[in-house]
Amino acid sequence: MTLEFAGRSVLVTGASRGIGRATALALARQGADVAINFWAADDIQQQEATDVAAEIESLGRRALLLEADVSDKASVDEIVAQTVETFGRLDHFVACACYSDRQRMLAAEMEGFQRTIDVTMWGAFHGLRAAAAQMVTQGQGGSIVIVSSPRAFMPHPGSMAYNMAKAAVDQMIRTAATELTSERIRVNGIHPGWIDTPGERKFLSEAALARHAAELPWGRLGTADEVARAILFMLSDDADYMTGSFMKVDGGISLPMWAKKNG
Template sequence: MTRSLENRVVIISGAAMGQGAAHAKLLSEAGASVLLGDINQALGESVAQEIRDSGGKAQFVKLDVSKADDWERAVKAAHDAFGPVTGLVNNAGISVKGTVLDCEDEVWQKVISVNQTGVFYGMRTVAPAIIAAGGGAIVNTSSTLGFHASPVAFAYQATKGAVRTMTKSAALALGVHGVRVNAVFPGLVDTPFIDGHRNNTGLDDSIGRTPLGRIAQPSEISQAVLFLLSDDASYVNGSELVVDGGMTAGSLGSLTPITAKDAS
């Protein structure tokens, strides 16, 4: 089944690269008009142009998600370019390593401002526009670290846990207005976000704990986002869609995969 987002207008934060760019491309292919927001103007403009060159409808706006005024400008830009806004993907996020003992004030405030306050501003600003348009959907990006802890990602996991409960609270408040709010929980994704962890044993160990034995491609997360924005998810609200290859399902322990020969 090909899901359709025809006549939908969707704002995507953090859309200049990685997951956000993949989301923008797939949603455009599904028929949506997409407004790409990011602080990286050069990359964001490039992705928007690529979408337009492929026949899609896309515009870029410079968006610092930690600034409420930027969100107001983004909603206006989307409306002016395409019409009433019907969807939001809160994708922007940053991560800085650190434990509870060495997380400095500046790092804590920065991660909170982007990953948590940015999601808050996005929902608070865009939801009224979606309500005015007659309803629609919001997808927030959490993480598998919204479920379980890591000693070296204290600030990051604090925000992703917050996004989990913020999503549920917003789903309760906005559902009565025809706005569904859900969250995706990606595991390891092959984007620049993990560049600093490539070629180290920690990443290899994480892949080894994933039943599917690999990291995800950005498009695989985008498919989950597309589903949650589409009418196929018309009764899905306040949900947690985990896309992690089974990493959070449990422990593999000493399980040895069954080969085709063993199964015959």
């Protein structure tokens, strides 16, 4: 596999941390110029995005910081336009941005429930639509990867909004892939399992994470870099015959319950 992205332009949403950050950096290492979308909910996330840009530039590639709430269509249209204005074109798009509140349905606060769907589902759709439209205008094809989740088909309790959003994202990927074949634009999805990212600390302590990780079939949490490597393959020319497909990088979490470690 070549995984060659020299001279190509990529927009990654949710790129200040976690899977988005790892993907942005991996793309830069392979020669891509990267537009880094982030949402600065606090000073920490602003600094994280700045650090990603600095690291990309240290690799000799161009970086573009784009603060935007992906749930807002106009904002997403604008960051795609800014990417093209700065880099001259858009070759690849990766939708990593998501949001999740975890509450059982009957106790769920609807503001957080709605925000989860707005960012996780609509954010992915706005990015997919705007990126695909730009690629159609360019007339040279392209490739898109949307980060989904095993929760699209595993109804984990306490995550109804997130489960719903990811199930919709999976069908969105299949439909977009079908509609865009004539434009030579590939659309694929990835199902990361339980990945060790800063977002997990919103819900669990380090001790709880370690305890649950040991119970997984593979006996540990996945890493953002492992997911990023799979995303790069799906974006690359090596995956030219792959569209409307899904790749699992989940350490066996979606296997039957009897596959649990020491089960």
